[in-house]
Amino acid sequence: MFSGGTDTTFASIEWALSELIRHPEAMKRLQQEVTQVSKGRSMITEDDIHNMPYLKAVLKETLRLHTILPLMLPHESMDDVKVMGYDIKKGTQVMINGWAIARDPSIWNDAEMFNPDRFMNSCVDFKGFHYELLPFGSGRRGCPGMQFAISITELVLANLVYKYEFALPNGIRSEELDMTEVVGLLVRKRDPLLVVPFARF
Numbered sequence: 730m731f732s733g734g735t736d737t738t739f740a741s742i743e744w745a746l747s748e749l750i751r752h753p754e755a756m757k758r759l760q761q762e763v764t765q766v767s768k769g770r771s772m773i774t775e776d777d778i779h780n781m782p783y784l785k786a787v788l789k790e791t792l793r794l795h796t797i798l799p800l801m802l803p804h805e806s807m808d809d810v811k812v813m814g815y816d817i818k819k820g821t822q823v824m825i826n827g828w829a830i831a832r833d834p835s836i837w838n839d840a841e842m843f844n845p846d847r848f849m850n851s852c853v854d855f856k857g858f859h860y861e862l863l864p865f866g867s868g869r870r871g872c873p874g875m876q877f878a879i880s881i882t883e884l885v886l887a888n889l890v891y892k893y894e895f896a897l898p899n900g901i902r903s904e905e906l907d908m909t910e911v912v913g914l915l916v917r918k919r920d921p922l923l924v925v926p927f928a929r930f
């Protein structure tokens with residue numbers, strides 16, 4: 730529970746903030762949303778999050794492009810089954826490549842682009858019912874920490890962008906931010922995100 734819950738959440742926040750810094754127009758739109766909903770209060774609370782559709786779209790798009798556990802966890806088929814013409818015997822170990830599904834150009838337009846808008850008028854969610862987007866897996870062995878992870882990630886992200894503007898150090902321009910991944914069990918950013926925060930208010 731501990732290792733499943735810490736690095737994953739941390740990596741999601743780091744990828745989300747990195748994408749927002751690389752896409753200043755998305756950052757601006759999110760900052761407008763959180764500022765409007767907060768109505769001048771000092772902190773964004775969980776109740777506020779329900780009124781932040783763009784924040785939710787940003788998290789979905791972040792976890793689509795950066796599927797933190799790309800191969801999920803190993804599963805085992807409980808019966809002989811046929812999937813898309815393939816015979817899978819009972820007891821076979823099955824790995825599901827969620828990363829590849831989430832970037833499949835036959836499912837997603839401009840699959841490699843960060844575009845939270847694709848989720849603004851879409852019913853596609855990441856809670857395990859839409860098989861094109863499975864950052865938390867699906868079914869009985871799907872992530873039990875999903876709801877907690879979503880709440881905490883949204884809350885941290887909303888408060889960070891509400892309170893701060895972020896600049897990159899050493900004159901690095903936003904479009905130059907390196908997004909190279911290190912692939913292991915978890916997909917992390919190779920170079921940790923370093924930013925200089927400025928208070929917005």
Ligand code: HEM
Pocket residue numbers: 730731733734735737738741797798801802803863864865866867869870871872873874875877878879882
């Ligand atoms: C953004 C954050 C997170 C992501 C992207 C994530 C993703 C996943 C994925 C893809 C799986 C495998 C599901 C499958 O194979 O079908 C999983 C399993 C698991 N996750 Fe998470 N997770 C996150 C946060 C958390 C948190 C916060 C906790 C606990 C507090 C947690 C605890 C677990 C545990 C215990 C399992 C194993 C479940 C089992 O095998 O039955 N995760 N997670």
